[in-house]
Amino acid sequence: MLEEAILSGKLSHGDVLYPERDLAEHAQVSRVTVRKAIDHLVRDGFLVRRPGSGTFVARSACRVDQPMSRAVLLTEEIFWRGSNTEVEWMERSISHPAPEEMMTLGLSADNRVARFIRLRRSAGLALAIERTCISAEFLPDAVSVTASIYKALEDANVRPVRAIQRIFACNIQELDASMLGVTIEAAGLLTKRVAYLHSGRAVEFTRSLYRGDADAFVTSFTISEN
Known part of the structure; x- marks a missing residue:
């Protein structure tokens, strides 16, 4: 809710956050949950804490939209300049969610998630690691997903x-440096994508880590109509 308020402009740079007690009462959750959500948004750069003053909306929060006139199905492919990529499945499993996954997908520690890890290569060179998490409520058999995760959804x-x-x-x-074949602390690019259902519920959380010395790459989002 806080992230949506920041991205929509309801909360803008410099705005001070309401006290945790008030936010908890408004959202009907515990103060511990509110504190974890704020920690998550601080870590991702949406909020900044100022000791003795409070928590404020950070300057770096911004949004780029491509409006859609109807409900669509998202798919994604990644290409590196001069070569298409190959995908190697590193993991397809069912497990309990990590704290960030719980916060992002609105799950509890008792829930299960389908977990997918893919290594993308171009001309034999490892270029990106993709980690996707989806509630097992939607994909109870992770092993059966052998191609597009969006197609499975x-x-x-x-x-x-x-x-x-x-x-x-x-x-x-x-660990990631070893998988990508780069030195530890090498420069990288991390993307975090959350996909939502028409109801507004988050259904997919994907973290993609790209090595920083790749020549160039393009992320292509395509949509198919109802």
């Missing part, structure tokens, strides 16, 4: 109609 009659993607500069850490 469509087959399950769970069609995302919009997505928000955030982009961050980062340094690649040990």
